[in-house]
Amino acid sequence: MDVGINLDYKEYDENILKHLHNVQLMILKDFVDICEENNLDYCVHAGTALGAIRHNGFIPWDDDVDVIMFRKDYDKFLKIMDSKKSDKYELLTMNNDDYFFMFSKLSLKGTKFEEIWTTETAFDIGINIDIFVFDNIPNNKFKRFFYIKWCKYALKNLSFILMVITNDVYISKNKERLGKIIKLFFKIFHITPQWFKKRYRNTVLKYLNENCDSVYDINAETYTAVFSKDIFTPFKKVKFESIEVNVPNDYDSFLKSIYGDYMKLPPVEERSNHAHNFIDFGDY
DSSP states (O other), X not given: OBOOSOOOOOOOOHHHHHHHHHHHHHHHHHHHHHHHHTTOOOEEOHHHHHXXXXXXXXXXXXXXXXXXXXXXXXXXXXXXXXXXXXXXXXXXXXXXXXXXXXXXXXXXXXXXXXXXXGGGOSSOOOSEEEEEEXXXXXXXXXHHHHHHHHHHHHHHHHHHHHHHHHXXXXXXXXXXXXXXXXXXXXHHTTOOHHHHHHHHHHHHTTTTTSOOSEEEOTTOOSSOOEEEGGGTSSOEEEEETTEEEEEOTTHHHHHHHHHSSTTSOOOGGGOOXXXXXXXXXXXX
């Protein structure tokens, strides 16, 4: 499938968006409860953090929820969810063979959230929240520069390769031709998605146990994603719709580094969401 079309914004029916927000809020609350029950650090991230501060809840046109965790808390969360065998949620992670994102999705079973690219994937995604992860980066500026360059290179190529060999998702006609050649090559030589994922994980975890002052969000595409650890803890509780969530202690520095003048509403033409194709709320 060629997904080269840029679909960054879609107007929602007001009632559908409100329904979606209510379901996402339920998922977020369940996530927060699990973290608090197990003493796991997290905070809302990106547009969800912006919404918490600027709107005390969802950005009015937004249609997703982002949270982020430090690597050790993130890995503990994955283990807890794996042991729970939840009837309510499916956790999509790098451990899923067909899944090609480097972050996780806590997906509500019995629902469906279909985006332009999901129609051709080998996995289904329900209404969900995105769970990102902060990894340690070295204090030495020389090592940091090359670590970030290598992580970005690895992420870009790994994501493309996994999209190709596990799903028929392509971002252009040229990429489709290249992808089919790569897919054939890997099939002949029995190279698996997990082989690539293991090497990627080894790359990003290189400094896991070192005393690092800063962390890095490898999945960030539109901003410099290096943050001092000092700005996060102790986290602050703020209102998000009808619940409370964690934000970085210095949320002002955090949001300015991502959005600049974050309290200023963007013009309509600069607003974005996930441009869904289809939503099935199931019994929710």
